[in-house]
Amino acid sequence: MGQTLAEKIFSKHCGKTVHAGDFILADLDLVMAHDTTCAWALEPFYQIAKKVFDPKKIFIPFDHAFPSPSVAMSKLQSEIRKFAEEQGIPISFEGVCHQVMSERLINPGNLILGADSHSPTGGGVGALTIGVGSTDAAIAMATGKAWFRVPQTIRINITGRLPRGSYSKDVVLTVAREMGADGANYRVIEYGGETVEGFNVPARLTLTNMSAEMGAKAAIVAPDEQTRAYLQENDRLIEFEALRSDNDAHFERVLSFDVSSLKPMIACPPDIDNDVPVEDVQAYKVVVDQVFIGSCTNCRIDDLEVVYQMWKGRRLKEGLRIIVTPASRKVYMQALQRGYIEEFVKMGAVVSSPGCGPCLGRAGGVLYDNEVCVSTSNRNFEGRMGSPKARIYLASPATAAASALTGYITDPREFVN
Amino acid sequence: MNWKFGDNINTDLITPGRYNITTDPRELAKACFIEFRPEFSKQVKAGDFVIAGENFGCGSSRETAPVSLKYSDIRAVIAKSYARIFFRNAINLGLLCVIADTDGIDESDELELEVASQTLRNKTKGQDIKIQIPSMMLRLYQEGGIIPYLKKHGLSALGDLEKF
Numbered sequence: 001m002g003q004t005l006a007e008k009i010f011s012k013h014c015g016k017t018v019h020a021g022d023f024i025l026a027d028l029d030l031v032m033a034h035d036t037t038c039a040w041a042l043e044p045f046y047q048i049a050k051k052v053f054d055p056k057k058i059f060i061p062f063d064h065a066f067p068s069p070s071v072a073m074s075k076l077q078s079e080i081r082k083f084a085e086e087q088g089i090p091i092s093f094e095g096v097c098h099q100v101m102s103e104r105l106i107n108p109g110n111l112i113l114g115a116d117s118h119s120p121t122g123g124g125v126g127a128l129t130i131g132v133g134s135t136d137a138a139i140a141m142a143t144g145k146a147w148f149r150v151p152q153t154i155r156i157n158i159t160g161r162l163p164r165g166s167y168s169k170d171v172v173l174t175v176a177r178e179m180g181a182d183g184a185n186y187r188v189i190e191y192g193g194e195t196v197e198g199f200n201v202p203a204r205l206t207l208t209n210m211s212a213e214m215g216a217k218a219a220i221v222a223p224d225e226q227t228r229a230y231l232q233e234n235d236r237l238i239e240f241e242a243l244r245s246d247n248d249a250h251f252e253r254v255l256s257f258d259v260s261s262l263k264p265m266i267a268c269p270p271d272i273d274n275d276v277p278v279e280d281v282q283a284y285k286v287v288v289d290q291v292f293i294g295s296c297t298n299c300r301i302d303d304l305e306v307v308y309q310m311w312k313g314r315r316l317k318e319g320l321r322i323i324v325t326p327a328s329r330k331v332y333m334q335a336l337q338r339g340y341i342e343e344f345v346k347m348g349a350v351v352s353s354p355g356c357g358p359c360l361g362r363a364g365g366v367l368y369d370n371e372v373c374v375s376t377s378n379r380n381f382e383g384r385m386g387s388p389k390a391r392i393y394l395a396s397p398a399t400a401a402a403s404a405l406t407g408y409i410t411d412p413r414e415f416v417n
Numbered sequence: 418m419n420w421k422f423g424d425n426i427n428t429d430l431i432t433p434g435r436y437n438i439t440t441d442p443r444e445l446a447k448a449c450f451i452e453f454r455p456e457f458s459k460q461v462k463a464g465d466f467v468i469a470g471e472n473f474g475c476g477s478s479r480e481t482a483p484v485s486l487k488y489s490d491i492r493a494v495i496a497k498s499y500a501r502i503f504f505r506n507a508i509n510l511g512l513l514c515v516i517a518d519t520d521g522i523d524e525s526d527e528l529e530l531e532v533a534s535q536t537l538r539n540k541t542k543g544q545d546i547k548i549q550i551p552s553m554m555l556r557l558y559q560e561g562g563i564i565p566y567l568k569k570h571g572l573s574a575l576g577d578l579e580k581f
Binding site: 023047131139142143181185360366381384 | 429433440477502564567578
């Protein structure tokens with residue numbers, strides 16, 4: 001029987017040919033734990049080990065609450081710093097973990113463990129990147145290994161040319177509406193089809209990132225020429241095997257979406273699968289208090305370019321809080337060089353340092369009761385960005401940018417050339 | 418007693434991100450359902466059950482959610498299904514998560530769980546409820562979690578999990 005792409009990557013990391021359902025102990029290429037999850041990994045780590053298995057294969061970014069917003073958080077970060085110094089692991093302050101890992105560390109065909117639920121993001125580079133909690137991260141830091149039940153794969157084919165004003169975020173919100181919040185629980189989602197083949201890696205990262213919201217263990221796009229171009233752009237000239245699922249591989253489900261007439265979509269609170277066309281919400285004139293353009297889902301340079309093009313020569317709605325948080329230092333530098341940051345600041349947006357902050361209600365944009373936020377991030381749960389009474393709408397950077405111009409939830413198509 | 422919840426109870430409802438700034442499990446237990454069900458941490462008693470529907474624990478990978486439940490000293494979570502990372506964390510921590518049809522369980526029902534024989538009895542309603550506890554969860558629960566298990570048997574015992 002043939003193998004799926006995921007089964008092939010698991011096989012390469014456990015030294016035997018495996019299929020869905022097999023239980024394996026696999027070798028990991030990289031282990032990530034950040035300023036929140038790493039804190040909880042320290043005590044279990046020291047219970048079972050003194051030294052990490054390989055400091056070069058451990059990545060500790062400070063991103064969820066950085067720069068630290070409180071004494072309590074500073075305490076956790078100082079404990080992590082002490083551990084990192086002892087173990088010889090440099091701490092990264094370069095931005096959101098998944099973005100930085102995609103730019104610098106994730107190679108096609110890798111098996112990577114991340115103590116963060118949005119770890120599937122890295123699958124946009126053609127790797128298996130799997131989210132776990134702190135205890136698994138502790139064991140992985142000690143041993144370089146993790147146990148897995150090899151998952152079933154759901155194949156999603158996307159075809160058709162996206163119309164003006166719709167992007168990969170709108171595609172994945174459409175997939176989420178169909179799949180539901182647990183539709184991919186324990187599964188790998190493999191994205192393919194002509195539309196996905198045409199997406200560059202940054203656009204693919206949005207698909208894989210949001211797959212976490214459908215419960216996916218991992219999400220992946222087979223590595224190809226787009227992947228090669230992305231690695232080259234990031235000064236990483238590595239050779240990789242063009243792994244893909246066999247023709248006779250077993251997929252648990254195959255879903256197909258034609259996106260040639262897809263309208264811009266929005267996930268209404270408080271569920272990820274509560275997705276409707278933006279124009280339907282626009283009809284209700286939902287007044288917005290805050291716009292957040294950021295997170296591992298959608299704040300790469302391509303996203304900021306969309307925002308810049310839409311805002312150029314226009315005015316932002318007065319009184320609206322507009323926060324732009326580039327996903328990484330690299331994105332920040334690109335946006336500086338292209339003049340986007342200067343323009344955004346001149347217009348009255350707040351540009352904050354790369355990190356997660358507002359997405360999880362930690363810092364830099366926490367919402368109060370009954371406030372409405374349009375966010376380019378990935379979760380619209382009650383209380384996610386602050387008060388449980390706040391309402392979070394998830395959409396593409398274009399929809400967020402359009403809403404920043406009008407002050408209410410707005411279909412971006414009237415502002416996109 | 419039982420604390421009954423619905424479907425898709427996410428980790429932000431269990432321990433909101435803003436409260437996850439401690440590594441003291443007892444402190445964290447005080448934040449369990451702090452905004453969603455504020456009376457929970459004050460009134461929960463050792464041996465109580467948390468009852469839920471589908472996809473319990475969806476959302477974040479933060480282990481704070483299962484830690485706060487474990488250190489609330491509940492007997493077990495009983496839900497129709499669980500989100501993957503939450504369930505994996507619960508296995509590792511030794512927090513008992515039972516899979517069962519929870520529709521017929523009310524908050525005031527008296528439940529009796531026998532882990533070894535995998536039986537759940539609703540004494541109030543005189544019903545036996547069919548349950549499922551995966552063998553790996555059961556074994557690591559009996560060991561007190563994966564860290565005590567590895568401390569006792571050595572790191573190479575990671576390879577033995579498959580046999581559970």
